[in-house]
Amino acid sequence: MARDIRLSVLLVVGLAAAGELAFWPAAASQATSSRPSTSQPASTQADSTQPVRRVLLRQDFEGEKGDWGGQIITDNVPAGSTRALGATPTETHWARRASVGNRGTMRAAANTVLKFRYHMSKDIPLTIYIMDRTQKDNLRYDIKKPAVGRWTEVRLNVNRDFRRNDGSEGKLQAGDILTGISFLAGKTGTDEFDMAVDDVEVISLE
Numbered sequence: 149m150a151r152d153i154r155l156s157v158l159l160v161v162g163l164a165a166a167g168e169l170a171f172w173p174a175a176a177s178q179a180t181s182s183r184p185s186t187s188q189p190a191s192t193q194a195d196s197t198q199p200v201r202r203v204l205l206r207q208d209f210e211g212e213k214g215d216w217g218g219q220i221i222t223d224n225v226p227a228g229s230t231r232a233l234g235a236t237p238t239e240t241h242w243a244r245r246a247s248v249g250n251r252g253t254m255r256a257a258a259n260t261v262l263k264f265r266y267h268m269s270k271d272i273p274l275t276i277y278i279m280d281r282t283q284k285d286n287l288r289y290d291i292k293k294p295a296v297g298r299w300t301e302v303r304l305n306v307n308r309d310f311r312r313n314d315g316s317e318g319k320l321q322a323g324d325i326l327t328g329i330s331f332l333a334g335k336t337g338t339d340e341f342d343m344a345v346d347d348v349e350v351i352s353l354e
């Protein structure tokens with residue numbers, strides 16, 4: 149009995165190795181034939197569903213005047229840049245604030261990406277607010293442990309990563325109207341440090 153099983157196993161392995169076993173080549177051919185049959189529609193589909201990329205906001209602070217709040221700095225800026233936006237003290241709550249795009253509006257997509265560079269001189273959490281005018285609340289993201297002493301690039305998916313500032317689980321929805329972006333850190337009267345941002349971009353993918 150055991151010998152029969154061994155022989156059967158050997159037979160199966162032998163036939164399979166020779167490519168003569170009916171179900172194995174069938175499965176293999178199914179696997180290979182499914183590739184060409186699906187690759188064509190898949191690639192067509194991929195082309196037609198390539199997200200449309202729209203730059204909703206791009207600010208490098210290189211121009212003399214722009215839609216921002218803070219103080220232009222020219223020392224210790226990222227490589228390839230001559231100017232960045234330094235955060236300035238606020239009288240209430242936040243020790244430092246820099247803001248961008250307060251006068252315009254942006255329509256969010258299903259995927260709305262925020263990119264920027266920041267520089268912090270101290271290990272103080274960096275909070276980002278994006279005002280969602282449709283939801284009438286700020287959307288918030290916290291960088292709890294920012295890099296200190298070096299320019300660092302951040303890329304966030306606002307729909308996925310940000311939450312409403314009221315503490316609810318509400319998220320950014322496609323079609324929402326966004327306005328200014330604020331970069332905030334520290335507590336007024338307590339924290340002294342330098343913070344700057346550069347190359348702020350909001351991109352919609354839909």
Ligand SMILES: [Ca+2]
Pocket residue numbers: 208209210229230231232346347
């Ligand atoms: Ca710049």
